[in-house]
Amino acid sequence: MQMGIKNALIMFLLALISVCNGSRNADRHWNILSPRKKNVVHGTSISLKNYCESWRINVELNNIRGFEVVPQECTAYIGKYMTSTQYKADSQRAIDESHLHLSSCCTLKGDGKDAWIFDVDDTLLSTIPYFKKHGYGGEKLNFTTLEAWMRETKAPALEHTLKLFHEIREKGIKIFLISTRRDCLRDATVDNLIKEGYHGWSGLVLRGLGNEYQRVKNYKAEARRKLVEEGYRIWGIVGDQWSSFDGSPAAAERTFKLPNSLYYVS
Numbered sequence: 001m002q003m004g005i006k007n008a009l010i011m012f013l014l015a016l017i018s019v020c021n022g023s024r025n026a027d028r029h030w031n032i033l034s035p036r037k038k039n040v041v042h043g044t045s046i047s048l049k050n051y052c053e054s055w056r057i058n059v060e061l062n063n064i065r066g067f068e069v070v071p072q073e074c075t076a077y078i079g080k081y082m083t084s085t086q087y088k089a090d091s092q093r094a095i096d097e098s099h100l101h102l103s104s105c106c107t108l109k110g111d112g113k114d115a116w117i118f119d120v121d122d123t124l125l126s127t128i129p130y131f132k133k134h135g136y137g138g139e140k141l142n143f144t145t146l147e148a149w150m151r152e153t154k155a156p157a158l159e160h161t162l163k164l165f166h167e168i169r170e171k172g173i174k175i176f177l178i179s180t181r182r183d184c185l186r187d188a189t190v191d192n193l194i195k196e197g198y199h200g201w202s203g204l205v206l207r208g209l210g211n212e213y214q215r216v217k218n219y220k221a222e223a224r225r226k227l228v229e230e231g232y233r234i235w236g237i238v239g240d241q242w243s244s245f246d247g248s249p250a251a252a253e254r255t256f257k258l259p260n261s262l263y264y265v266s
């Protein structure tokens with residue numbers, strides 16, 4: 001009996017909270033009180049899986065921007081996806097399309113000015129092991145712990161990208177890595193890349209003190225502009241963030257986006 005009253009009280013309080021939350025964004029947020037049941041979103045009855053998959057795909061489409069954390073109700077779903085065979089297949093497909101582009105796109109001049117750009121994190125090296133320990137994007141990104149993890153140089157390679165990297169290199173195309181990592185992580189980054197089988201890149205651009213607070217898309221566009229001014233023809237960019245392609249100059253024949261719904265870099 002006592003328990004019954006207590007439960008009723010808890011349910012009442014929860015209902016009250018949901019009413020408060022619900023009044024602002026009733027159609028945008030998942031009803032946490034019935035996570036296993038269907039919710040009605042914009043008049044359509046959907047499951048939590050539907051809800052989280054549509055969140056994920058809209059991150060990939062760059063419709064959802066600048067999120068600081070993965071919605072709490074979706075961290076389990078996103079964690080599952082980022083460690084799934086589907087994630088690997090999706091990444092592999094993006095890399096296959098890069099192969100395809102590479103086999104037909106480019107009249108390489110062989111004058112040392114053909115170039116290709118890669119991101120580092122979640123393009124060449126995976127940060128998934130870090131996020132596994134930090135709630136799969138459910139916690140606000142903590143750069144202290146992330147950089148400490150990067151210094152351990154244990155990030156594994158994305159195997160499909162590794163293959164593409166060497167294929168590109170063997171064609172005589174120069175590879176430039178443009179990363180949001182800070183320059184103080186240069187040694188650790190180089191160590192980690194070499195340990196995982198990457199070598200022979202022509203440049204590794206990291207963020208110095210001057211551009212640490214610059215928007216990433218501007219910082220990356222500036223790095224591309226420098227390459228173009230030096231006479232490079234950029235045939236492709238592979239990255240996991242839209243900020244790797246945005247901004248002017250676009251300056252690449254094609255861009256290839258790898259999936260990543262753990263964090264957003266703008």
Ligand SMILES: *[C@@H]1O[C@H](CO)[C@@H](O)[C@H](O)[C@H]1NC(C)=O
Pocket residue numbers: 142143144145
């Ligand atoms: C980041 O993590 C460190 C180590 O756990 C902690 O001391 C610090 O307060 C955190 N920073 C933020 C901004 O949460």
